[in-house]
Amino acid sequence: MxxxxxxxxxxxxxxxxxxxxxxxxxxxxxxxxxxxxxxxxxxxxxxxxxxxxxxHPKVVAAIQEQAARLTTFAPAFAVEARSEAARLIAERTPGDLDKIFFTNGGADAVEHAVRMARLHTGRTKVLSAYRSYHGGTQQAVNLTGDPRRWASDSATAGVVHFWAPFLYRSRFYAETEEQETARALEHLETTIAFEGPATIAAIILETVPGTAGIMLPPPGYLAGVREICDRHGIVFVLDEVMAGFGRTGEWFAADLYGVTPDLMTFAKGVNSGYVPLGGVAISGAIAETFARRPYPGGLTYSGHPLACAAAVATINVMAEExxxxxxxxxxxxxxxxxxxxxxxxxxxxxxxxxxxxxxxxxxxxxxxxxxxxxxxxxxxxxxxxxxxxxxxxxxxxxxxxxxxxxxxxxxxxxxxxxxxxxxxxxxxxxxxxxxxxxx
Structure with a gap:
């Protein structure tokens, strides 16, 4: 082997x-x-x-049972495992993030969240933080703020990076969390002003950055980003691929901060990685954009029955146990x-x-x-x-x-x-x- x-x-x-x-x-x-x-x-x-x-025996059994009943089916149809997985996820997402677009993993969830934001706003630029990771596909790796981006970054993806708060290694010479929050938000405001607010479709942040160092945002920072996005008509995207589904001791890390984004990406813990699955949780306003206008995106295996059955079993196990x-x-x-x-x-x-x-x-x-x-x-x-x-x-x-x-x-x-x-x-x-x- x-x-x-x-x-x-x-x-x-x-x-x-x-x-x-x-x-x-x-x-x-x-x-x-x-x-x-x-x-x-x-x-x-x-x-x-x-x-x-x-x-986990209950999730393994659920996958086996689904395979015996309906191993796969095209995403254009309503399938029990897919519908139930979406319902259980929507029950736990914050605010009105009640529509679920399924992907095969976290990177393509980020790709589609960015596409939705651009189509919703009619704008092109996306702001993301240094010290971040958003996936290995082309748009997602350009959004990433660590060295894994360098080999693929041709500066043509419409991405602008900025510094998010991290008091231990502050880029803002801050000495307290209050200073770090205020100065990081001022830096973001300045970046937006110089890039042109009307050119920016989205700001994407890991709610709690994962691979980059598990840096909890200081009090008031995410709420401040939410306010900035609202003021400029920018879509706020939270990447919960790693932090979501209980990792922070809440169903989603956003729950720690009382903040609801416009789009939220997930993967990994949604079914403990037993079968590849990711997705985007979509707010009512962005869902309405595509109510009568076709969304130009999809995947052959979107909401794959085996993956969704694993998600249903995983979420139920997490609740029961x-x-x-x-x-x-x-x-x-x-x-x-x-x-x-x-x-x-x-x-x-x-x-x-x-x-x-x-x-x-x-x-x-x-x-x-x-x-x-x-x-x-x-x-x-x-x-x-x-x-x-x-x-x-x-x-x-x-x-x-x-x-x-x-x-x-x-x-x-x-x-x-x-x-x-x-x-x-x-x-x-x-x-x-x-x-x-x-x-």
Whole structure:
């Protein structure tokens, strides 16, 4: 199996001859294991999507039952699994986001949200933040604000980037959250003014940026962006692909801030990644734009019955088993305090931040200067400190989420108390390896 992978599988985001993928034999709950029987506690939830863990029996059974009844059907028809999935999602989205356009994943959800915004407004530009990730397709990767964009960014996608708030590494010389909010909003206002408000179709933000560092927006920021969008007739898009479906201890991260966007993208946790599915939740005003005007977009597998059956089962499992509540409770009572305690003892930890089951640990060379443990977008020898941390974590029995100078604590939302403690103990060991590189 490994030989076939190396001979024929082309892996994403990788130099093909420089990688050595782990051969996975199986997975269940919060764990997976290799063919030698070594078991890992998955602190990554796959790519932050197995919100109910691997192989949940109720979701597996729902997929099997749907396959036996109606494996697939074209998206132009009304199908029970599709209708029920849309209803359950709409019940949980904020405000009037009651129409659901299904896609195959998060990136194409972003693509379609941007298309809807442009058609609704008749404008072309889209503003997005640095320190963001919106997907790997052409428009989505141009919206992305990290180095994965660079190779595909020809500056022709109508995208303008701006700085969103992040107090620990403030671009605005702020010393308090209040200052960071005010200055970030002023920066956004200035960007809009110089770009021309009448040219801007949408502003897209991850409600809580994920891969870029789990940076919770300071109080008042998202409400301020909502007000700016309303004033200029700009569509406000929230990307909840990673933060949605319980990850922050709420069904959607927008619920933490009392903000309703005009469009909201989702994927990943909607069915724990068991079958690819994403979508756009659409406000009444934008839905009305296409009430008698055809929406020029679609996908062959939009609302695929197997994926939607998995979504229905996942949402029902999350409700019945208190999965969202578990993420909120353990995040506040165990993960947050546990990571804070590790920060006190390890000089490599510059900051711990997060909510629910969505946490980041910022690793630094020096706490006083806040110099990152590795340079931005480091590779090869320059990335040795993070490589040492990752290796130590795996040796301790956990699979870590490592990106640039951070590790994220993002296990399944139904992780147990004992599993959280196991993960924290392994991180304690791994951070000792990172400490060796501090000054």
């Amino acid at each position: 490994k030989a076939a992978d190396r001979a024929h599988v082309f892996h994403s985001w990788s130099a093909q001859e420089l990688i050595d993928p782990l051969a996975v034999a199986g997975a269940e709950g919060s764990y997976f294991w290799d063919y030698e029987g070594k078991r890992y506690l998955d602190l990554t939830s796959g790519l932050v999507y197995t919100n109910i863990g691997y192989q 208190g999965v969202v509540e578990n993420a909120k409770h353990l995040g506040a009572s165990l993960v947050g305090p546990g990571l804070a305690e590790l920060a006190e003892r390890h000089p490599s930890v510059g900051e711990v931040r997060g909510v629910g089951m969505f946490w980041a640990v910022e690793l630094v060379k020096n706490r006083e200067t806040r110099e990152p443990l590795v340079p931005y977008n480091a590779t090869g020898e320059a990335n040795a400190p993070m490589a040492a941390f990752g290796s130590a974590a795996k040796k301790a029995g956990v699979w870590p989420f490592v990106n640039m100078n951070r590790t994220h604590f993002v296990p399944p939302l139904n992780v147990s108390e004992s599993e959280v403690k196991e993960g924290l103990a392994a991180l304690d060991t791994a951070l000792s390896a990172a400490d060796e590189y501090t000054v």
